[in-house]
Amino acid sequence: MNAKNRVAVLLSGNGSNLQAMLDQQPDYSYDIVCVISNRPDAFGLERAKAANIPAIALDHKAAPSRQVFEDTLIAHIERFAPDWIILAGYMRILSADFVARFARRLINIHPSLLPDYKGLRTHQRVLGDGQKKHGASVHFVTAELDSGAIIVQASLMIEVNDTETSLCQRVQAMEHKIYPMAVDFLTSGRLTFLGDQLWLDSDPLDQKGYQVNEQQLLASP
Numbered sequence: 489m490n491a492k493n494r495v496a497v498l499l500s501g502n503g504s505n506l507q508a509m510l511d512q513q514p515d516y517s518y519d520i521v522c523v524i525s526n527r528p529d530a531f532g533l534e535r536a537k538a539a540n541i542p543a544i545a546l547d548h549k550a551a552p553s554r555q556v557f558e559d560t561l562i563a564h565i566e567r568f569a570p571d572w573i574i575l576a577g578y579m580r581i582l583s584a585d586f587v588a589r590f591a592r593r594l595i596n597i598h599p600s601l602l603p604d605y606k607g608l609r610t611h612q613r614v615l616g617d618g619q620k621k622h623g624a625s626v627h628f629v630t631a632e633l634d635s636g637a638i639i640v641q642a643s644l645m646i647e648v649n650d651t652e653t654s655l656c657q658r659v660q661a662m663e664h665k666i667y668p669m670a671v672d673f674l675t676s677g678r679l680t681f682l683g684d685q686l687w688l689d690s691d692p693l694d695q696k697g698y699q700v701n702e703q704q705l706l707a708s709p
């Protein structure tokens with residue numbers, strides 16, 4: 489059997505998505521080879537250590553400039569020769585140069601049905617606007633925030649008693665299933681670009697990516 493694709497994970501916080509990827513790794517075609525955090529106190533680093541994966545703290549506040557920080561970040565990433573770079577709650581804006589360097593090898597998960605609700609505090613904004621639907625999107629990272637091609641999108645129907653906290657929990661439960669799945673789409677070679685069009689197996693993906701909903705995800709093991 490061929491070696492699995494190598495994946496580097498960048499995060500800044502709790503790392504529950506990292507944990508989901510670690511837990512599901514045996515079922516999928518990726519191998520997490522390092523975890524890097526721009527925050528030394530990120531709990532995600534502890535999760536990596538517990539899984540015997542190199543865990544690197546790179547405090548952005550200790551770097552003299554964004555450029556120096558990113559150069560160091562790139563050097564660490566390249567040391568592990570990853571095929572893919574996965575942002576999992578990584579809370580620093582990456583420069584256009586960084587994004588270009590890893591073009592089409594860099595993905596992110598965002599807690600909204602993109603292209604709606606880019607940016608922060610998505611649950612609060614969705615509730616405030618009285619929306620009926622919400623969700624999460626896995627997408628390629630481009631220089632424009634939360635705007636690259638969408639790979640997978642998971643949706644849920646907002647209930648009358650939902651709060652910011654309950655929505656956050658419901659969305660994250662979906663994230664923990666779709667992110668490992670989306671990474672596997674890449675690492676297994678099932679997802680490819682033909683020009684700017686994404687294909688999954690032999691089907692072109694529409695603009696909103698591969699669609700799943702909460703019921704389907706809850707019903708799957």
Ligand code: GRF
Pocket residue numbers: 499501502503504505506576577578597598599624660663
């Ligand atoms: C996720 O909800 C993701 O949508 C957003 O950041 C959060 C990270 O959570 N980009 P965790 O650190 O994986 O628990």
